[in-house]
Amino acid sequence: MKLSVIGTGYVGLVSGVCFAELGNEVTCVDISREKINLLNDGIVPIYEPGLKELIDRNKELNRLTFTTDLNEAVKQTDVVIIAVGTPSMPNGEANLSYIQKAARQIGEAINGYKVIVTKSTVPVGTNEKVGSIISQYSTYSFDIASVPEFLREGSAVIDTLNPDRIIIGTESERAAAVLWDLHSPLTDQIIITDIRSSEMIKYASNAFLATKISFINEIANICEKVGANVEKVALGMGMDHRIGSAFLKAGIGYGGSCFPKDTQALIQIAGQMDYDFKLLKSVVDVNNDQxxxxxxxxxxxxxxxxxxxxxxxxxxxxxxxxxxxxxxxxxxxxxxxxxxxxxxxxxxxxxxxxxxxxxxxxxxxxxxxxxxxxxxxxxxxxxxxxxxxxxxxxxxxxxxxxxxxxxxxxxxxxxxxxxxxxxxxxxxxxxxxxxxxxxxxxxx
Structure with missing residues (x-):
């Protein structure tokens, strides 16, 4: 397939490169001329094991290009993936200005049927707004879909090429078929769902993992007082298949671009619906103190x-x-x-x-x-x-x-x-x- 990926941060760059590795023609787009120049010169602006080797190989095979020209990239591709940042605002809500800008530019560039995929982590209902914005600028037909990413920094290439599951949220059978074909080389664990559920799955997954981290850190603090060893406690807990061993490592708490941002955003999403997410608020408090x-x-x-x-x-x-x-x-x-x-x-x-x-x-x-x-x-x-x-x-x-x-x-x-x-x-x-x-x- 011919794909364009809007945004060359961790998610966009790794996703685009890995789709090229599968044999697709991929154009990665970014507003930053400096970043695109680096990538065209063979310099990777982020550190991610294995990424440079894949970039070099797929550039040589003419399956991967980098540009600042979003308009031309969209015109030449069948699937457009939005992977721009959604940073936290001071109140914890996700900043959707980059999403909205990308949607407007995509709408202005569309020259035929496209599948528009949001891979950025966005609040429930955002993809519908993306569709509405595109419709304001284009009379061509298109479908929208939510395909959240679940990669981990430091093992992003491995995670992208070997996913636990792929979530495809769309109301269109045509888009679902296109995205199934795109992702089927990666896994047969593909779930087709509605868009809002897909958006929520990403937030719920990260919130649950953050909860496991804060929980084991609370257990560690108790272990220090009662004389138990948290590593042995975590081992015994993790052998229960209902619990699992992942994310049960005590330490100084989680950080990074996902868990802090996504937990705060989900708290805000709940609050906007007049729901007080007490558990997740405690997860954040524990992490901040740890x-x-x-x-x-x-x-x-x-x-x-x-x-x-x-x-x-x-x-x-x-x-x-x-x-x-x-x-x-x-x-x-x-x-x-x-x-x-x-x-x-x-x-x-x-x-x-x-x-x-x-x-x-x-x-x-x-x-x-x-x-x-x-x-x-x-x-x-x-x-x-x-x-x-x-x-x-x-x-x-x-x-x-x-x-x-x-x-x-x-x-x-x-x-x-x-x-x-x-x-x-x-x-x-x-x-x-x-x-x-x-x-x-x-x-x-």
């Missing part, structure tokens, strides 16, 4: 942070991505600075993106994990990069001024800590007491 456990544990170890130097490992919201949107590191580092400490920060990929959003003279952005830990009064691990997991604890001890380690992602295990002098705090694992703190046991 990251400050790092600060509370720093205070337990160091007392007054004034004049201290705190090493930070990890700035991205998760490993294998350079995305720092709503990363817990923002609140944690900001709180450390407010308490009078200085920060030495390192991330293998995301440091430049983070510095663009938080450029403070009290933060030293380091070029290695060793540099960030060197002569620090404590080290906080905020992202579970493999580089950090493989760093020997004796090396960390040598680099630090004092062997104080706050493991916000539980990357180290008991056998590694045995016999070390670390004052070690993790999440929900109080039995892992290692070393001494002023001749007192450590609370892990």
């Amino acid at each position: 990251r400050f456990n790092v600060i509370r544990k720093l205070k337990e170890i160091l007392g007054d942070l004034e004049g201290c130097t705190i090493g930070i490992w990890g700035l991205a919201f998760k490993p294998e991505t350079d995305d720092v949107r709503d990363a817990p590191a923002f609140e944690i580092i900001s709180a450390i600075l407010e308490l009078g400490a200085n920060v030495k920060a390192y991330d293998p990929i995301a440091a430049d993106n983070f510095r663009n959003r938080l450029d403070d003279p009290r933060i030293q952005y380091c070029s290695s994990s060793m540099e960030a830990a060197h002569d620090a009064d404590a080290l906080c691990i905020l992202t579970e990069w493999e580089e950090f997991k493989s760093t020997p604890l004796p090396d960390i001890q040598t680099w630090l001024k004092s062997p104080n380690l706050i493991d916000g992602r539980n990357i180290f295990q008991e056998e590694e800590l045995n016999g070390t002098p670390f004052v070690y705090y993790s999440v929900g694992r109080p039995s892992m007491s290692q070393g001494t703190k002023a001749q007192s046991p450590i609370i892990a």
Whole structure:
């Protein structure tokens, strides 16, 4: 098929590239001339494992092109995929201005029957508004559909090419047949539903996953008080097929471009319908507070942070991505600075993106994990990069001024800590007491 994808962020770029990999002719469109120039020069503006290789191969096969000319791209394609951003507004609602602009431009460009697909995460009823806008600018026939994405940053290519399921929301049998053919090479787990249910499925899925994360973090906090190990609790829970093991890893909470935005948007959607979504509000509150456990544990170890130097490992919201949107590191580092400490920060990929959003003279952005830990009064691990997991604890001890380690992602295990002098705090694992703190046991 001939496809155009409007928007080259994580969703649009990965989706377009993967559809090209399946043998389709894909034109990716973006308003940013700078971004399109980079892509045409073979430079990928986002970090996503495996993406550059697919881009290079499909450009060479003439199945993938990049342009700023939306009008021409739409005219030459049969399926138009909207994958522009829907960022949160101050009140938590999704900002649909980019969706509306894309719909207007698509309407002006249509020159024959098209299937218009919204892949962006949008509130219930948005696709109907997209159809209404297009109708204002075009007399040609078209159908609209909602096909939400469920990819995870850091494994987006794998997720797109190996989806759990495909949701196609449309009222048109013709559009359903076209989109079934487009997606059938990926999986036979394809659900055809109405548009509003499709829109809601995306929000409900992300809200449920966010709920699992906040739930296991609450359990971790209780484990610390009662002497249980949250990892063993999660293992026992996850073996129940009704629960499953995914998203039961305790830590400092979720971040990124999806969960924070989508939970707030769903709360707003419910509120507009005069429904108070109490459960999801609590999920958000728990998540917002969970990251400050790092600060509370720093205070337990160091007392007054004034004049201290705190090493930070990890700035991205998760490993294998350079995305720092709503990363817990923002609140944690900001709180450390407010308490009078200085920060030495390192991330293998995301440091430049983070510095663009938080450029403070009290933060030293380091070029290695060793540099960030060197002569620090404590080290906080905020992202579970493999580089950090493989760093020997004796090396960390040598680099630090004092062997104080706050493991916000539980990357180290008991056998590694045995016999070390670390004052070690993790999440929900109080039995892992290692070393001494002023001749007192450590609370892990």
